[in-house]
Amino acid sequence: MDKQVKVLVSTRKGGFILSSDEMRKKWQIKGPLFSGLEVTHMKGSAVNPDRIYAAQMSKWFGQLVYRSDDGGENWVTVGNHFPFRGVPRLHKDFGGKQTPWKFRKIWVFEPSLVDAETVYAGVEDAALFKSTDGGITWEELESLRSIRGDLWMPESNGLGLHTILTDSKNPDKIIVGISAAGAFRTLDGGLSWKPINYGLRAVNEMPDSQSEVGFCVHKIARHLSNPEVLFMQKHWDVMRSDNGGDLWYKISGNLPSDFGFPIAIHAHEAMTIYVIPMQSDLEHFPPDGKLRVYRSQSGGNQWEELSSGLPQENCYVNVLRGALAVDNFPSCGIYFGTTGGQVYVSSDSGDNWQSIVEYLPGVLSIEVQTFL
């Protein structure tokens, strides 16, 4: 197979697959897949890249899970039953009252890095499910919700588990991120969990800013070559941990705003990270109406503005937490999608950008598959 990249784009009205070669100049657009209803996430397996999972949700017909085993050409529905396990539990609602857990939708898939049949799903209300049969049946790793789940509270889009980081060298080690609960880590495959939120602050959002849980973590990124170093975009603050989440410290540095949603790491440089700042938690649009990516090549604090090829006036789109990703070509490609339906690519690590498509439905998430 020629070198190729596939960008899996999930939008409010269906999924799209954008394909190109290593040059990343000419693109083929496939879709819409599952058109008409919201596709929250699509992701391919690293073990078997032809296997792709897609989550579609609607108020009318509920959660559907699709699986393709031929790279997105054909799709079948697989299991869409996500039963909570263990004792019934309560979490906080928006008003702070206790309310029962309820399955609402899938936010994210994370196919195992070592087994093609194993895949994790992060759902709302926040919980982690695991399938070992390619998505046909799902089983909750329920002890996660025992970690002060009574204090977890939804953010404006719901109480969602949005980040799942697995480790190819140690499959029993999993880190998850939940809004608004925080980050959690298991070292035994999900039998027991530890909150890893020490050092996070939420002075303006939480009465007890020293709380063990309750933080509005927007996204966590980790480079597989350096698994103890984690980077986090929080509701406010860009954070870093050098010990697997045991202690976090702020690396916002000279960013124009440290509010934002996604964070990503360069494919080949474990200390090169990317964020896309938004003005504030009220104004989910770029500062000054200029769409800019910020890159730090020092693991934080020193940030450079990347704007070549991006709109620099009258731009008021948002970039959601799952809508920033990278490819693995030697010249690392960076991709992001906007709520305005644009998908941008940089084939030179962020120095220069071009749009791939400009008029898709609002982009919810992006994943990238590189075929070297």
Added chain:
Amino acid sequence: MMIRIHLPAYIQRLAGIEHEVQLDMSDKFSLQDLFDWLENNYPMLKGTIRENGTAELRPYLRLFLGDEDLSDFPLKEVLPVKLIADGKPLRIVAAISGG
């Protein structure tokens, strides 16, 4: 007794059905029997009309048989003969919602 079920457009597409399905039922049957038949013959519809777990009708769907609104009719209760005798289809209707 031949029963017709008219499905929402998205469900038709998902199941590969054109417009409606027909099934031969005994004289006494319930809505649950109809939905069981649908899900057994079209497994991809599990969870799309009835909730997974509770097996209740999904909240944004309504049921009509002719002019009768059966949305709140107990799913396990046998349907009255007068409702089903004239051959009108059971319509599963998705709420108009959104903009």
